[in-house]
Amino acid sequence: MSALLEIEQLEVTFGGRTHRSTAAVRGASLAVERGETHCLVGESGCGKSVTALAVMNLLARGGERRARRLSFQGDDLLKLDDGGMARLRGNAMAMIFQEPMTSLNPAYTVGSQMTEVLRRHKRASQRVATDRAADLLARVGITAPGLRLGQFPHQLSGGLRQRVMIAMALMCDPQLLVADEPTTALDVTVQAQILRLLAQLQRDLGLGLLLITHDLGIVARVAHRVSVMYAGEVVESAATSELFANPCHPYTQGLLRCVPVPGKIRRDQPLGSIPGTVPRVGPGFEGCAFRERCSFADATCAHTIPRRNAGATHDYLCRLPA
C-alpha cells in the first residue's frame, strides 16, 4: 500500500523563471505514513513551510510547484483542480498554522467557524455540527466548551486558540494533519501541553501528522521520522532515534551541536555553532548548498551530490560516506 502522503522531487519556485527567481524547494521528497508523525525540521527560509503549502496548493501568488509525484491516499494531487482541492482541504487533510490569532477569523465566533467546516464538507445540520464542535473542544482539553463556542477568538488565550485550531482541524476526521510550527508562538509550559495533546490525538485517531518545526527538542520528543531540510532540499531523513544517534549530514551534525542542553555543556565552553548564514539559492544551482559553511567541503562538493544510505530507512545527501 502506498503511503498516506507521498512527495517526490517537489520543486517550488517564486518569481517565474527569470534570474531573480528563487528556488524555495529543490527536489524534496518525503512520505508520511498512516499513523505516523513525520517532522520536517530546518531553519527559517529552508523551504519547510513552502513544502506544506505546496502540498495544500496554498502557495502565495507567484509560487509555482512541480513534482514527479504528489499523491494523497494514492490520488494524484497535481491533477486536482481548485474545486477538487478545496473538497480535500479541511476535510481529509487539514492544516494548523503557527499564529492562531491570524488564522482564526476575528469577526466570527469559535462555534460558527468550527461548524462551517462540517456543514460545508459533510452537509451536516447545524445541530449535528454544534454537537461535534462541543465534543471536540472537550476532547482537546477545553473546559466549558458550550461557553467557548459562543466566544470570539480575541477572548481566548494563545493556548486556547491553538486548541480551537486543532479541534477545528479535526472536525471532518482528517487522515492527514499538517501542523506548521503550531507551538512557536506559545509559552513553554503551554507548548508542552499542546504538543502532548497533538501526540495523544495522533496516536488515538491514527492520524498521519506532518509537523513542521525548527526546534530539535520537539522533533526528538514527538516524531517517528524526521526529514532535515536545508536550502530547499531534504538533506537527511531517518527514523528519529537513528537521526539523533547517528546524524550523517554535516548540517544535521552542526544543528545538533548548536542546541544548548541543560547539564551537557559547561558554561565557560562555547556552544557548537555553524559559521555563516543560509545562502539564497536560485534555479539551476549546482552542488551542495551547505558547502560554504561546511568544514568537510572540497572542490567536488560543487558538483552533483549523491544520496547515500546509512541504513534501510536512513538516507542523506552528501558525498561523505556514513
Next chain:
Amino acid sequence: MRTATPAIEVRNVGRTFRVKGGLLGKDRHVVAVDDVSFTVPQGGVLGVVGESGCGKSTLARLILGLLKPETGDITVEGLQVADMHRKARARLIQPVFQDPFASLNPLAKVRDIVAMPLIAQGNIARAEIAKRVEEMLTRVGLTSEMSGRLPAELSGGQRQRVAIARALVLRPRIVVCDEPTSALDVSVQAQILNLLAELRRELGLTYLFISHNLAVVEHVASEVAVMYLGRFVERQPTETLFAAPEHPYTKALLASVLTPEPGLGVPDVGLGDTLPDPANIPPGCRFHPRCPIAEPRCSVERPLLKPRPAGGVECLLAPDLR
C-alpha cells in the same frame, strides 16, 4: 560575599500599569513588577525566566531607566538610575533587544547605527568615533564591507551583531539582554550566545539576561531568577536551580524544556488551564490556581521569601531552613 558595590541593586521595586477599559469597561491595574529586590555582583550574569506577561521585560526597562519605578529604587554601580542623566546612564548600562529588525533604524547604515551612542554623547571627535565604530564592528564579527549596508540587507544574526556593537560601543559596564536570541535560528543563536559570552569575559561585563528559553539561560547565567506575575518566586545559583528546583513553578518550567533526547515523549507539566492574569492577581500565593501541590492555605496566606544559602524561594510548602 563580595564587598565591592554590586553592579545592579534593586530594592523593593514595583510598577503597575493602568489599562483603559474602553467605552464601558472599568480601567484595570496591571501589576507588572511587584516589590522585587535583588542584586547582581560585578561580572555576574543573572538570568530571568518566566512566561509572557510575567513582567520580565518591564523589569528590564526599569533597570535601563526607560521606565520609572513607582516604589523602591534601583542603583547601578552604586548610582541611582532615576537621578542619572541619560548620557551618563548610556555610558554605564545598555540594552540588546529581541527583534533586531524593530530595534535598528531601517534607514540608517550600519556604521551610523553603531556611531549613534557616541554622537549622542556630544563630546567625541569624529575621527575617534569612526575609529571606535570600526573596532567595535570588527569585534562583533562584522566585516568593514558591511558597515555601509542597511539593516534590511543583513541576516537576522548579523543584525543582532549590529545591535550588540551599538550597545558596547560606549564601553558600558552592564548590558541588559531582553530575549536577544529568540528571533534567531538555532545555528545563529549559538553564534550570538558565544559572542556574548566572549565579550563578557574580555570586557568584564555584567549581564541581566532575560529569556523564556531555560536551556539558553542555563548556558549563559551564573544565577537564575524565576519570575511569576511580577515576583521572583525563586532565585538560585544556576547549578542549584537546575539540579534541585524548589518552587513548583520552577519545576514545571524545567519539566517543559524539551531537550533533544528521543524516546522521552512530551512531559506532563502538571499545570492547569488557568492562565495567569497580571490584572487579577490571585490572593495568597499567586501561583496557587495552577499549582499541582497547592493546599487550602495557599489561597489565603501570602508566602514570604524563604532564604537559601545563595538565593531564596517563595513557597509556603518549601521547608524553612532557618
